[in-house]
Amino acid sequence: MKISLKIFLGYFLLVGLAAWFVLTVFVDEVKPGVRQAMEDTLVDSASLLAELAKDDLKHGIIQNGQFARSLQDYQEKPGIASIWGVPKLTSDYRVYITDTNGMVVFDSSHEAVGQDYSRWNDVYLTLKNRYGVRTTPIDATKPEGDTVMYVAAPIMDHATLIGVLTVAKPNSTMQPFIARAQEKIMGWGLLLLALLLALSLCLGILFTWRFTRAIHRLRDYAIAVAQGKKVAAPDSSNDELAELAQAMKTMREELDGHQHIQAAIHQLTHELKSPITAIQAATELITPDMPSQDRTHFLNSIKTQTSRLQHMVQNILGLAALEQQQILAHPVKILLSELIKQQVRLVEDRANQRHIQLITTLVPSISIAGDAFLCGQAINNLLENALDFSANHTRIHIHLSNTQAGIQLEIQDEGSGIPDYALDKIKEKFYSLPRPAHTPHAGQRSTGLGLNFVMQIMALHDGQFHIRNADTAGVIARLCWPN
Structure with a gap:
């Protein structure tokens, strides 16, 4: 049956x-x-x-x-x-x-x-x-x-x-x-019972049809996934069936993720090959009788590429560890204004070399419970990202506030913004944009792990990470912690 x-x-x-x-x-x-x-x-x-x-x-x-x-x-x-x-x-x-x-x-x-x-x-x-x-x-x-x-x-x-x-x-x-009363109650009751059964018959048919239709849609979705077809996950007004549909969608995404492992490894290999090739070429060209100016140039290149490799490996290891972490092991009280000042000091030299102003507006008494190192990494990644996409002689605004929606930190640069085609992909792993022509690393790409790393950190703190183009110019990156 x-x-x-x-x-x-x-x-x-x-x-x-x-x-x-x-x-x-x-x-x-x-x-x-x-x-x-x-x-x-x-x-x-x-x-x-x-x-x-x-x-x-x-x-x-x-x-x-x-x-x-x-x-x-x-x-x-x-x-x-x-x-x-x-x-x-x-x-x-x-x-x-x-x-x-x-x-x-x-x-x-x-x-x-x-x-x-x-x-x-x-x-x-x-x-x-x-x-x-x-x-x-x-x-x-x-x-x-x-x-x-x-x-x-x-x-x-x-x-x-x-x-x-x-x-x-x-x-x-x-x-x-x-x-007489029993006769009337029985008579009217039987009539009401007949009407109720007729109504329940109609409602039962409608309910059964809607319920089984949702099940059939889930079945068809599972069959399509098994056949490798690209179809959208079905939605449902029934809470349990909606949860089942979401679970099937998540399962498919995980399966698709396994299929993309080779592509991700290939892309990572390519990312690692580029700085390694540059280092190898620089070391082969350096000779004892080379002019000191050329030797300095190649040594700086080796230093830059080595730093890039180190940053890439650290991001990969940090992201892998963070994805396995479900809860904060030992949250502590963090004074956000001091943490932000500390991270700003780490990038001040780079900003000063390019005459980029770091303008901070901080409320001193705002604090959260969390991991100070991870929150610092999230703020540092956003500051580094803002510097990479900012032209010389511009400004980066850093604003910390306490709103009804939560504690918010906004970092806004005055760069060219995110292209429309990249807005939905910017937080994905290994996805990155080339640095603008008016920046020191013009044309270069990052590992594509930084923003995803920030997103994982905020999720661990029950917070949110948003990034969008500003109404005037540049990009606004927002970190939001719950009150």
Whole structure:
């Protein structure tokens, strides 16, 4: 059986069972609800009749006094009421009164006068100043048969208890109302259930279709990846399926990364070959009788290329170690303004040689928790990058601020900016741009690891790294740490 059919049938069955359960609960609650309402009415009736019978009981004329006559007249009066379509033709009440010993002194049915009712709960509890009520089968031999509800009220002469009045009413008199209510609830409930099932059927089909469509898209994506096709990862409004799609996309990127290993190694080899070739050529050309000016030139070239090799190897090793690091091992409090000043001092000589001004605007009290060495490397990489792409006699602005978005460090140069085609690639490994013609290293490329190194450092600090072209001229590199 297909998963779509399983989901649909399970959803449909669940909704149906839930609706049927609610309907049966409603029907089952009708009977106790009606009886509770009847008990509430009997409480009021018993209390009212107790007040009316007080004088006759007090004067010993309860059996033939005004209370007894009025009650007999009421019972003999023909019924004329129609309650919600159910005719009421006779009186259903039975009233009896007991004295303070529980002996029956009045009974509207003339059945129990002189009997001891002191052990019945309605009389017993009322004599104990508690609420007296009981429900007793009409036929003691048939405990599951029809029952009668008895509700008692005390007869008080001022603060003295002089008797107990009980009103009895068969629960069967409520059966027509219970049956009618249950019939209506069942009828309307079945109609509602049918509508609900029809609606759940439509919703179930729609939900199943959307869910299985997303699964089919993931399946097709996996098949396309297995066939080596270049297709976009599917998206989904379902959180779990969206996470699965993202996981599949990440898996594909990792697989694609393995395929690019050879290309990356080839590119790295090429990067290393260039400075090594330059060093080798310089060493072969240097001779003892070479003019000192030429010898100095070649020695400076060797020094430059050696420094480039060292910087490249350090970046590769640092990036490899950083990619394996998941959390900061020992974060410490870092005063960012001092760290920035320290990194600025390291590049001041290069900047001064080219008459580039380093303009700093720093808030002295801003601090973060992190790795001072790594944060310093990130700032240094951005400063070195800004110098490489800045013309002589320009300025580099270094601005540290504390905003609602977080702690921000912006480094802005006045260079030619990043070409549009490179904006999305500038942070990728091994991707670099040639230095502009108006700089000391015109035409040369870096290892392409510096900005990716910065991105990894900021991710380790739960921060962000952004780089974009400025509105006027140059590039703005922004480091953002959380507050």
